[in-house]
Amino acid sequence: MAKTIRDVYGESLVKYGATDDRIIVLDADVSNSTKSIIFGKEFPDRFFNVGIAEANMAAMAAGFAACGKIPFINTFATFLNTLGLLSARIYGSYSNWNMKFMGAYGGVSDSFDGPTHHSIEDITIFRSLPNFQVLVATDARHTAWLVKNAIDHDGPMYIRLSRNAVPDVYDDNATFTPGKGNILREGDDVTIIACGLMVKEALDAAETLAGQGISARVVDMFSIKPIDTQLIVDSAKKSKLIVTAEEHSIIGGLGGAVAEVLSANGCGVKQAFVGLNDVHAETGPTDTLMKKYGLSAENIMTQTLKGLGR
Amino acid sequence: MATIDKKRVEELKEICAEMRIDLIKQLHKIQTGHPGGSLSVCEILALLYLEIANVDAKNPKCPNRDRIVLTKGHAAPMLYLALAKAGFIPKEEFATLRQLNSRLQGHPCPKTTPGVETASGPMGIGLSAAIGMALALKLDKNPAKVYAIMGDGELNEGTVWEACMSAAKYAVDNLTVIVDLNGVQLDGTNDEIMPMLNLEAKFAAFGFEVLSCDGHDIVDIYETIHKANAIKGKPCVILANTVKGKGVSFMEGKNSWHGAPIGAAEFAQAMKDLGGDIDG
Numbered sequence: 001m002a003k004t005i006r007d008v009y010g011e012s013l014v015k016y017g018a019t020d021d022r023i024i025v026l027d028a029d030v031s032n033s034t035k036s037i038i039f040g041k042e043f044p045d046r047f048f049n050v051g052i053a054e055a056n057m058a059a060m061a062a063g064f065a066a067c068g069k070i071p072f073i074n075t076f077a078t079f080l081n082t083l084g085l086l087s088a089r090i091y092g093s094y095s096n097w098n099m100k101f102m103g104a105y106g107g108v109s110d111s112f113d114g115p116t117h118h119s120i121e122d123i124t125i126f127r128s129l130p131n132f133q134v135l136v137a138t139d140a141r142h143t144a145w146l147v148k149n150a151i152d153h154d155g156p157m158y159i160r161l162s163r164n165a166v167p168d169v170y171d172d173n174a175t176f177t178p179g180k181g182n183i184l185r186e187g188d189d190v191t192i193i194a195c196g197l198m199v200k201e202a203l204d205a206a207e208t209l210a211g212q213g214i215s216a217r218v219v220d221m222f223s224i225k226p227i228d229t230q231l232i233v234d235s236a237k238k239s240k241l242i243v244t245a246e247e248h249s250i251i252g253g254l255g256g257a258v259a260e261v262l263s264a265n266g267c268g269v270k271q272a273f274v275g276l277n278d279v280h281a282e283t284g285p286t287d288t289l290m291k292k293y294g295l296s297a298e299n300i301m302t303q304t305l306k307g308l309g310r
Numbered sequence: 311m312a313t314i315d316k317k318r319v320e321e322l323k324e325i326c327a328e329m330r331i332d333l334i335k336q337l338h339k340i341q342t343g344h345p346g347g348s349l350s351v352c353e354i355l356a357l358l359y360l361e362i363a364n365v366d367a368k369n370p371k372c373p374n375r376d377r378i379v380l381t382k383g384h385a386a387p388m389l390y391l392a393l394a395k396a397g398f399i400p401k402e403e404f405a406t407l408r409q410l411n412s413r414l415q416g417h418p419c420p421k422t423t424p425g426v427e428t429a430s431g432p433m434g435i436g437l438s439a440a441i442g443m444a445l446a447l448k449l450d451k452n453p454a455k456v457y458a459i460m461g462d463g464e465l466n467e468g469t470v471w472e473a474c475m476s477a478a479k480y481a482v483d484n485l486t487v488i489v490d491l492n493g494v495q496l497d498g499t500n501d502e503i504m505p506m507l508n509l510e511a512k513f514a515a516f517g518f519e520v521l522s523c524d525g526h527d528i529v530d531i532y533e534t535i536h537k538a539n540a541i542k543g544k545p546c547v548i549l550a551n552t553v554k555g556k557g558v559s560f561m562e563g564k565n566s567w568h569g570a571p572i573g574a575a576e577f578a579q580a581m582k583d584l585g586g587d588i589d590g
Contacts, residue, residue: 024446045449048480056472059435063442066377066420066428067450071442090429091439095420 002140005162006104009137010038012147013072017043020151024064027074028054033163034104036074058084058101062091065098070151076110077103077119077160081126092156093129099157100150101126106136106160107196107247108281111289115280119160124252126158127225134225136160136195136254141170142222149178160196164286167200169220181228187215190304191235191242195221195254197295198245198274204297209304216304227257229265236267241307243272247295250275272303312536314361319528322361326352326528329391330557331586332404334572337387338580341571342408343416346561347461348388350492350525350552355380355392357531358457359425367397370424376454377427377443381436382461382490383417384569389426390414398425434467436460437487441477444485455539456485463495466504471516477545478517486538487518487547490525492554496568509549518547525550559583 017023017039026048031037040047050057054075061071073084080088080101092099103122110117126134133153137143137160146159169184176182184199185206194202199220206216217235221228236242242262244255250273259271274294281293290296329352337343359365363376380389387407394401399413406412413422417431427443430436440458447454464470477485489509497503506512513520519541523534531550538546554568555561558580572580581588 021449024449048445048476050472050476050479053469053472053475055435055469056438056476059438059469059473060442060445060476062428062435063439063444064446065442066439067443067446068373069446069449086432087435087438090432090435095429 006035010035013039034074054083058087109163111286114283185218191217191239194245201297205300245274272307338572344384344569346567359396383430434469437473474516494554522549525552
């Protein structure tokens, strides 16, 4: 099993922060969970643990950004789009300041802590803020790239991370381009567009579908905003069905973003939405919880077959 | 102790009188905007922009400039008048306030208006941003100072006290906080809406050095800010005692003039109070 997403994230902050003193890291008393503590131990002068005060943390970060720093704002994802949202809107979005909102424990990855700690609306909320870019971590290697990309891009950004070790999707030769999705498997009948942990589920579903004579293209759409419009339109032209898969509410997230592209471009292709169907999940082990709520290869299969009328 | 010469005091008094007249004329003309909290913060803004802070209209983004953060963003009209007096924007531009295609938005915006440091209006987050700026300047060994001008109603917001804890923890002594203590907020007096009790004891308990001054007395404000700037090792707050609607008889101390349109008869009375020309 690969390293946890959060460990790779903390180590990447150290790696890039070592040679770039613009990088400032803030946390709200969960640095041992988010792993921003790894940076804090290496560079205590640029690490600010402000206590359990998320709204203050996000606004303090804005002040750093106003003075040319690149603040990485760390807490559980769901607290960023609630307690941190005013600063995200006023300073990140409206002022277009260079703030990086790092959503630890994205989706249901903090599964045992329950729906109070799950983050299932974050993509919808941050996507609606002008100037914000929204990206989702796929695996460990991708997470390291996301940190570098966040430093290279001058502007507000929300990045959804995850708590746990996740299966590798990418190898050391993988490349990523800002704003572009990655085609991980080719197929003609259906295109499954996924992000985060659901990318691996989509690949597993595609493998099973192949055994039933259905060929599926699988896209990792890690950049939700900006979104790869061309890739979605191209996929729609060759596919009878688009399936979106996300560890998130089906309202307004990846599925919503893809639907906007499909309808605005007159693609006329049916879309099936895999995600949390306007419900909160519950406490439990991540893998069985995800299965129960349809965040699984099995449900992608089911929705694909249903969408194709099989 | 830092002193300001008498001639300059008289000049600044004259400037503040002009700013008050210009404010009421424009808010009367456009029938929108916030007179009460603009009038109370007039002297504080004038002193910071024109006398105390190291700011340069010719180089508004100079890295070594002092940062003036108006967290009570509804006083934007008075901020713009101070910016005009300091040369950041042409005086005539004030006539575009709150209109389409203007650089002067209803509440401050750093993207559109030179000299504006932060977007503000939503309460409670401005002090935190000012602390972030102060800490960034310290990291860069930049001697610039940060001034945060807050409203007293704003102190209702819980985040303000989160910010105060951070200011004390990090001993942010390159920041001077000035509270425009006019005692009145949108819906009523502070005591009616949310009693703030003993603010001096509150700030002291949060680790601040607490000073106070008459927020309409040029000499008192000048000397108190310099005193605050000299305090090292801890953050400092100045409780500036002011009058909401200062200078306009019927607005003074009235929450109803937080943000109400000014009628014709009221405008005439205001010009009489301020010594302004009703036709000018």
